[in-house]
Amino acid sequence: MSDKLMLLVDGSSYLYRAFHAMPDLRSPEGFPTGAIHGFVAMMNWLRDRFPAEHAVCVFDAKGPTFRDAWYPEYKAQRAPMPDALREQIEPIHEVVRLLGWPVLEVPGIEADDAIGTLARVAAQSGHQVLISTGDKDLAQLVTDKVTLMNTMAKPPERLDIEGVKAKFGVPPERIIDYLTLIGDTVDNVPGVEKVGPKTAAKWIADYGSLDGVVAAADSIKGVAGENLRKALDWLPMGRKLITVVTDCELAPHVEGWPGLDALALRPADEAGLLGFYKRYGFRTWLRELEAKAGAGAADGAPSTEATETTAAALAITLAREYETVSTWPQFEAWLAQIQAAPLVALDTETDSLDGMRARIVGLSFATEPGRAAYIPLAHSYADAPEQLPLEEVLARLRPWLEDATRPKVGQNIKYDLHVFANHGITVAGYRHDTMLQSYVLEAHKPHGLESLAERHLGRKGLSYEEVCGKGVNQIPFAQVDVARATTYSGEDSEMTLHVHQTLWPEVEKDAGLRFVYEQIELPVSVVLERIERHGVLIAPTVLAAQSHALGERLLALEQEAYNIAGQPFNMGSPKQIGEILFTKLGLPVKKKTATGAPSTDEEVLQELAADYPLPAKILEHRSLAKLKGTYTDKLPLMVNPATGRVHTNYAQAVAVTGRLSSNDPNLQNIPIRTPEGRRVREAFIAPPGHVLMSADYSQIELRIMAHISEDPALLRAFAEGLDVHRATAAEVFGVPVAEVSSEQRRYAKVINFGLIYGMGAFGLASNLGIEQKAAKDYIDRYFARFAGVKRYMDETRISAKTKGYVETVFGRRLWLPEINSGNGPRKAGAERQAINAPMQGTAADLIKLAMIAVQQALDAEGRATRMVMQVHDELVLEVPEAELAWAREAIPRLMAGVAQLKVPLLAEVGVGPNWDQAH
Structure with missing residues (x-):
């Protein structure tokens, strides 16, 4: 196929897709480069995977086309192209040519029509044609010689004749009919009102074609039939607009046309690419070209602001050598290698995903990409080969594992720390964690090794499911064939090292990112392992009593609900609840589900509960x-x-704000707004001779707001130790602090926290139960008194739109992929996030710094006090009674001292025999 392959790239389709898929990358001079980056990666991927003699990248030319003459409203609703994308069009054309691709723009026609014409001519000349596009309209071109490929789908989507049938429900020769019926909202081509893909496909199946549907229009019943009859006069024009023209005149625009040699794929212009990559800061590609040219590394070369690539961006071919270590001479040879290596990637294979219980099945090491060793230690299937004894191997490795001067890198090192600890080994010397490097660079992306390798190296390794199977057929790793395990585990180690070599330079060069990685994320991962490992003591008898009481209350609530409803019903069934509320009792329907049924979600029940007793009972029962x-x-x-x-697990690389996430069990989400929820904390207890201490940052996000905004009134309130909500109320309501009423303070508290979360007048009105105009007046008064806060919010929105991210005080980047979205609600949500994220993220940084500082003090002084939980802005510690006086003084002092902000940090402590009394 590659001898007679024509590659056609729908450049106009990919312009927008690359722009919206990539983060807002910038060159060192601030020029937007995200779309360029995505485009280059996609073109390289195509060329690598589909060797072809002939190819062309087709773009829409400026100006109107013949369809505009046919229908003036064609594409009339499209929003203007974002400026940041428009700026990148010419550089994209330039780099595509430098990569060896012919570029084509034909005035007066669309890229689709040029592609259709090229595809027809190429297919007639005996070529197979591959069209790379994300545009469904081009499915009408698919034949036995023409295939579509959407490279930006994950995984890439390939549509041949059967693929089109499977995706759309109609064959390629009926796509025009199908699209005419459903219309094309992107191009502002109306279809038949309320006729969607399923109806269109069914009609075409029933009547054979659009002409058959039109002929049968009088017999088609229901609203859809009525709408079809209304659209009959329009449908011929709709079909004309949707049909791709395949006989356009290209000769004036393609020298030598119609000969396909005019569109030969050429070698890349490497000298030109070197200059281009330097100009726009593509450091990795620049390094590859210079290495290829023998010029060495691009020291000091400019770089983009992030390392996001598609699969092709860093694709390399490695000679891969994975050795199974099954003899002592092999072991000794590898031990010597890892002892001499400047950095070693280390990976464990275990019998459980639960780090606290997992036992080692095998170990792998890598000292360079492409080369690794696997030591099988506990494979137990029939006819498994002889393996080195696990305990003796660990004993010989222990000095290296526990040596802090031997640098190591891992992927999710916290898990491996647990695993080795299960065998009595405290690993030291972890200098790097690729999961955390990714988290610091691109928190909004996946951080698993498989995803990192594909995204940053263009490599796809074996997945766990490929090795062990899925679901009920999944086998334990101990039953995996040793040779297969060697490939899998060796790949994990050397890919970890390879990913590190790619990500670490990007982290290292930015002072803020490097601080967050080296001074926060890496050290806190070790602290978290110790907190998880120690665990927290609970009182099962207390929980049993609470469960019994809750069970009795649930039974009582059910009976009360049945009495109100006049009959029993399943309180866990939305359908039955809907029938009782809306059919039998006639309560007003507030909103509907996607299927058209009245919604019974929590928001609806909360609204109804204000006026009716049954929804309140259902809500309480659910809770x-x-x-x-x-x-x-x-x-x-x-x-x-x-x-x-x-023993909870603190997921470190989940929340984009830097917050930790607790799971199995989730100790951060215990509901505390109800007495029953608060009572659960009574079951978290201290052992004999100890107490629990809760140390909580006071009003941390408001303090951070004061620091970032530098608002004089907020700074003064905190500097003077005032009640900040009372001080805010005094400013907003124009009364002396001493005369602020409790109601005014409550309003001010809602305003303070609401504005931090980007709340507008509507949200504030809902929270306070007041008119929207009154809420707007309060906000206006607030901003008049706290002008620094308003300035911060305005400047942050502008900065976020320019950069694509905001930052914490310490330099953590909080990416906002939707900040320049054309979708209004998504963009508004991203703007609210932009305002709040620096405060949430800085609070997350502070509590992590506090954990590190507290643990260092405990270790330095040999204290027996232990951290047992971290919940939001709170640390919970298990303190021996003999150390209580020290802890009361030292813990809040340590927490307050982790950073010097423009306002004082304050940590408040409480002590008790259980968490509830300590809080």
């Missing part, structure tokens, strides 16, 4: 049932029998 099932019933079952404690 208590969730509390019982999630916590009072489940927590005792999660006690580790070996420790007698509950």
